[in-house]
Amino acid sequence: MALAKRIIPCLDVDNGRVVKGVNFVDIRDAGDPVEIAARYNREGADEITFLDITASSDNRETIYHVIEDVASQVFIPLTVGGGVRKVEDVRNMLNAGADKVAINTAAVFNPELVKEASEFFGSQCIVVAIDAKQVSAEGEPLKWNIFTHGGRKDAGIDAVEWAQKMADYGAGELLVTSMDRDGTKRGFNLPLTKAITDAVNIPVIASGGVGNLQHLADGVLKGGADAVLAASIFHFAEYTVGEAKAYMAEQGIEMRI
Amino acid sequence: MSLIAIIDYGMGNLRSVSQALHHVAPDATIEVTSDRQSILNAERVVFPGQGAARDCMRALQQHELIDVVLEAARSKPFLGICMGMQVLMEHSEENDGVDCLGIYAGGVHQFANVIQQNENATPSTERLKIPQMGWNQIVYKTDHPLWQGIPSGSRFYFVHSYYVQPDDDSLITGETEYGIAYASAIARDNVFAIQAHPEKSADDGLQLLKNFTTWNGML
Numbered sequence: 001m002a003l004a005k006r007i008i009p010c011l012d013v014d015n016g017r018v019v020k021g022v023n024f025v026d027i028r029d030a031g032d033p034v035e036i037a038a039r040y041n042r043e044g045a046d047e048i049t050f051l052d053i054t055a056s057s058d059n060r061e062t063i064y065h066v067i068e069d070v071a072s073q074v075f076i077p078l079t080v081g082g083g084v085r086k087v088e089d090v091r092n093m094l095n096a097g098a099d100k101v102a103i104n105t106a107a108v109f110n111p112e113l114v115k116e117a118s119e120f121f122g123s124q125c126i127v128v129a130i131d132a133k134q135v136s137a138e139g140e141p142l143k144w145n146i147f148t149h150g151g152r153k154d155a156g157i158d159a160v161e162w163a164q165k166m167a168d169y170g171a172g173e174l175l176v177t178s179m180d181r182d183g184t185k186r187g188f189n190l191p192l193t194k195a196i197t198d199a200v201n202i203p204v205i206a207s208g209g210v211g212n213l214q215h216l217a218d219g220v221l222k223g224g225a226d227a228v229l230a231a232s233i234f235h236f237a238e239y240t241v242g243e244a245k246a247y248m249a250e251q252g253i254e255m256r257i
Numbered sequence: 258m259s260l261i262a263i264i265d266y267g268m269g270n271l272r273s274v275s276q277a278l279h280h281v282a283p284d285a286t287i288e289v290t291s292d293r294q295s296i297l298n299a300e301r302v303v304f305p306g307q308g309a310a311r312d313c314m315r316a317l318q319q320h321e322l323i324d325v326v327l328e329a330a331r332s333k334p335f336l337g338i339c340m341g342m343q344v345l346m347e348h349s350e351e352n353d354g355v356d357c358l359g360i361y362a363g364g365v366h367q368f369a370n371v372i373q374q375n376e377n378a379t380p381s382t383e384r385l386k387i388p389q390m391g392w393n394q395i396v397y398k399t400d401h402p403l404w405q406g407i408p409s410g411s412r413f414y415f416v417h418s419y420y421v422q423p424d425d426d427s428l429i430t431g432e433t434e435y436g437i438a439y440a441s442a443i444a445r446d447n448v449f450a451i452q453a454h455p456e457k458s459a460d461d462g463l464q465l466l467k468n469f470t471t472w473n474g475m476l
Contacts (some may be wrong), residue, residue: 124388
């Protein structure tokens with residue numbers, strides 16, 4: 001008997017609609033966040049993460065409506081990220097029904113935001129998203145830096161030190177995405193995941209690169225992650241969340257089945 | 258028409274509790290309120306809470322709700338959730354020590370201390386993260402109307418760094434393991450309190466809330 005490791009499907013939301021191909025046979029409207037969230041809930045998802053990729057700031061409020069709609073019908077934890085810049089953004093997302101808010105780029109430019117938000121709302125609802133990329137050359141000791149602007153700009157900050165700093169600043173959880181692996185389907189960057197899980201005492205979600213179920217299991221078994229996040233393998237119905245959980249449980253990982 | 262009051266004392270977002278109750282009891286009137294009379298008039302009372310113990314106790318004082326909470330816990334079906342369970346005890350270790358409502362004898366302790374003690378005694382390979390965040394099992398120590406339809410050992414969603422330790426073991430109706438076995442649900446007479454978040458615990462959590470909406474407060 002122990003705390004289960006979590007599987008977290010991630011949905012990209014643009015102007016209130018889920019984007020990046022969701023392909024389920026029993027879904028009427030592939031863009032409807034409520035329908036997709038409900039489907040993941042039925043499959044046994046432990047949590048759902050929404051990433052707001054709405055470009056225009058005029059349409060930012062649509063994400064609040066998405067969260068309101070989903071939270072009124074799906075009763076598992078919901079995390080929302082994307083475009084969080086100030087304490088007020090955190091408050092709006094929580095008021096709309098998010099359980100946790102992920103702060104990404106804003107934390108890099110204004111780390112005090114993490115401190116402020118976690119003191120105000122409690123660490124339990126503040127997730128810091130860390131986008132990291134390997135900067136060491138082959139043969140050198142591994143080193144990863146924080147990257148911003150979708151992985152294009154090196155912020156010049158060591159990812160492991162940053163993770164420790166964010167934990168000290170009150171983050172309740174870290175969402176660690178390998179920008180080298182994101183979208184590649186080659187699996188998580190396990191040395192990065194392991195380096196961060198070893199360095200902090202708060203839960204860590206591994207993200208970026210999942211292509212099959214073994215990748216999910218490795219995130220926990222080899223990366224030491226407390227939760228694993230994936231998007232495309234679930235969206236395109238390559239695997240259900242239930243299949244993923246069964247597979248991980250077979251490998252001796254504690255899961256909520 | 259049954260009236261359920263969710264006590265609003267400014268600690269955290271009560272929307273998800275209210276929505277989950279609406280979902281399981283569409284005919285009930287659910288009020289998120291800090292109004293003393295509404296709480297006293299309600300047939301059932303939900304006492305949620307999140308954040309730090311000191312802030313919770315301070316907020317209860319500021320809203321002049323302490324006697325109302327005590328009265329509700331004496332007289333009607335009462336459901337404490339998360340911090341709403343912890344502050345029922347006498348004292349919490351959080352924030353260098355906070356006196357709580359003292360409805361039950363016992364304290365609230367931090368997980369971290371326990372882990373250090375464990376590490377000194379028997380080195381463990383797996384570290385426990387603080388907070389405990391995620392789905393853990395509740396194993397029943399006693400039967401209770403609120404467990405009806407939910408098998409013992411079901412998983413609920415937890416987020417917390419502190420746990421309740423009542424002096425009287427017979428208060429414990431559900432137990433969970435996180436480094437140690439601790440009281441994840443306590444019950445006495447018309448009071449039931451749970452450390453997990455039933456409003457975020459999918460079907461089993463909804464079942465527990467549904468059971469509460471029809472519970473008459475008797476065992």
